[in-house]
Amino acid sequence: MTRNVLVIGLGLIGGSIALALQKAPEVKIVGYDQDENTAKQAEMLNVVHETVIAPEIAAKDADVIIFGTPVNATLVWLDQLKDWQLKSTVIITDTGSTKKAIMQKAAELRAKGITFIGGHPMAGSHKSGILAAKPHLFENAYYMLTPLAGEEIVHMAKLESLLKYTHAKVVSVSAHEHDHMTAVVSHFPHIIAASLVHQLRTEDDNYPMTRSLAAGGFRDITRIASSNPILWRDITLQNRKELLMQLKDWQAEMGRVQQLLEQGEAADIEQYFASAKSVRDELPVGAGAFFTPFDLYVDVPDYAGVIAEVIGYLADEAISITNLRIVESREDVFGVLVISFQTEEDRKRAANCIEKRAKFETYIS
Ligand SMILES: NC(=O)C1=CN([C@@H]2O[C@H](COP(=O)(O)OP(=O)(O)OC[C@H]3O[C@@H](n4cnc5c(N)ncnc54)[C@H](O)[C@@H]3O)[C@@H](O)[C@H]2O)C=CC1
Numbered sequence: 001m002t003r004n005v006l007v008i009g010l011g012l013i014g015g016s017i018a019l020a021l022q023k024a025p026e027v028k029i030v031g032y033d034q035d036e037n038t039a040k041q042a043e044m045l046n047v048v049h050e051t052v053i054a055p056e057i058a059a060k061d062a063d064v065i066i067f068g069t070p071v072n073a074t075l076v077w078l079d080q081l082k083d084w085q086l087k088s089t090v091i092i093t094d095t096g097s098t099k100k101a102i103m104q105k106a107a108e109l110r111a112k113g114i115t116f117i118g119g120h121p122m123a124g125s126h127k128s129g130i131l132a133a134k135p136h137l138f139e140n141a142y143y144m145l146t147p148l149a150g151e152e153i154v155h156m157a158k159l160e161s162l163l164k165y166t167h168a169k170v171v172s173v174s175a176h177e178h179d180h181m182t183a184v185v186s187h188f189p190h191i192i193a194a195s196l197v198h199q200l201r202t203e204d205d206n207y208p209m210t211r212s213l214a215a216g217g218f219r220d221i222t223r224i225a226s227s228n229p230i231l232w233r234d235i236t237l238q239n240r241k242e243l244l245m246q247l248k249d250w251q252a253e254m255g256r257v258q259q260l261l262e263q264g265e266a267a268d269i270e271q272y273f274a275s276a277k278s279v280r281d282e283l284p285v286g287a288g289a290f291f292t293p294f295d296l297y298v299d300v301p302d303y304a305g306v307i308a309e310v311i312g313y314l315a316d317e318a319i320s321i322t323n324l325r326i327v328e329s330r331e332d333v334f335g336v337l338v339i340s341f342q343t344e345e346d347r348k349r350a351a352n353c354i355e356k357r358a359k360f361e362t363y364i365s
């Protein structure tokens with residue numbers, strides 16, 4: 001029997017979910033986006049099977065409804081859908097980066113007999129919009145569910161039987177655990193990235209050249225400052241309490257750094273970096289990664305056609321790539337070519353192939 005899925009909000013995440021779920025058998029995916037142009041593109045690019053001009057039109061036939069909207073917009077919809085005509089068996093979920101406020105609304109929905117299970121795929125990018133959507137975005141990433149206490153197992157099973165087509169690792173946590181952990185690894189780092197960019201901007205008057213030197217490390221650590229400001233405004237507002245606690249810890253940490261600098265003890269400063277390095281080096285690779293997990297760095301000399309040469313070797317061995325970019329971190333003759341793969345296996349094969357055939361050094365960041 002056909003499962004009707006309604007996706008509301010067809011940007012990076014809603015679009016990627018819709019594309020991934022098209023691999024499920026007997027699923028019809030209907031989409032809605034408040035932006036008409038996005039809705040048109042969703043149809044043209046076959047991200048969904050069809051679109052509707054108002055979500056309540058498709059909601060009455062939906063077996064599953066998924067919100068891919070910014071978290072404040074989701075709260076507004078959750079209020080409105082209390083008056084929609086819905087199947088008694090419908091499962092409603094979202095993809096939002098915050099969970100506490102959304103699960104408070106879920107409790108109100110439960111009181112009306114409507115099932116809402118919070119969801120958050122821990123994969124994405126600083127890019128937004130439907131054109132950035134891809135079916136494999138969530139592969140190998142954690143997909144957190146935040147059911148209300150006492151949620152029925154059959155409801156969870158129904159949702160999970162669909163989400164398995166994202167090939168993500170589905171785990172359940174409480175809304176509080178969710179908002180605490182994501183504040184640490186995702187939301188607070190966005191604030192730090194934005195603040196570093198603001199700090200760079202203050203250099204413009206006296207040292208305008210500083211910007212041109214912002215390569216390599218600075219670009220890496222501030223990539224997420226290029227994310228959609230509306231999305232991050234809403235996430236920050238909804239997770240304000242956790243973020244204020246993170247900020248307090250950060251200020252204490254900076255106090256520790258200030259002391260290290262004032263004391264100027266080489267061994268203590270080295271230890272500070274060494275202990276951070278050992279924790280960073282032990283972080284799991286590939287699991288729960290936010291961006292392309294399987295990047296391979298290739299040291300390539302600067303001559304015409306070098307990229308085509310490397311890609312040619314990979315094509316010869318039928319190793320498919322998902323992305324390609326140059327990191328402009330060096331001013332000398334060597335650049336760093338970063339090639340992304342879908343799996344660890346592909347990355348290993350590519351490293352062997354490039355080292356053997358091109359004799360260029362490769363490494364993993
Ligand atoms: N960007 C990321 O990497 C990740 C984002 N998320 C969460 O996923 C959700 C969507 O984020 P993205 O896809 O990145 O954003 P996006 O900006 O790419 O897409 C959002 C879409 O929702 C539409 N929209 C906005 N307000 C709407 C409304 N009131 N009704 C209907 N449609 C509306 C927009 O037109 C747009 O197409 C957010 O809740 C975000 O917190 C979750 C994981 C990763």
Ligand SMILES: O=C(O)C(=O)Cc1ccc(O)cc1
Pocket residue numbers: 096097121122123124125126186224290291
């Ligand atoms: O691009 C990145 O590294 C991200 O941080 C993507 C991201 C954004 C929001 C989320 O809730 C989860 C992941």
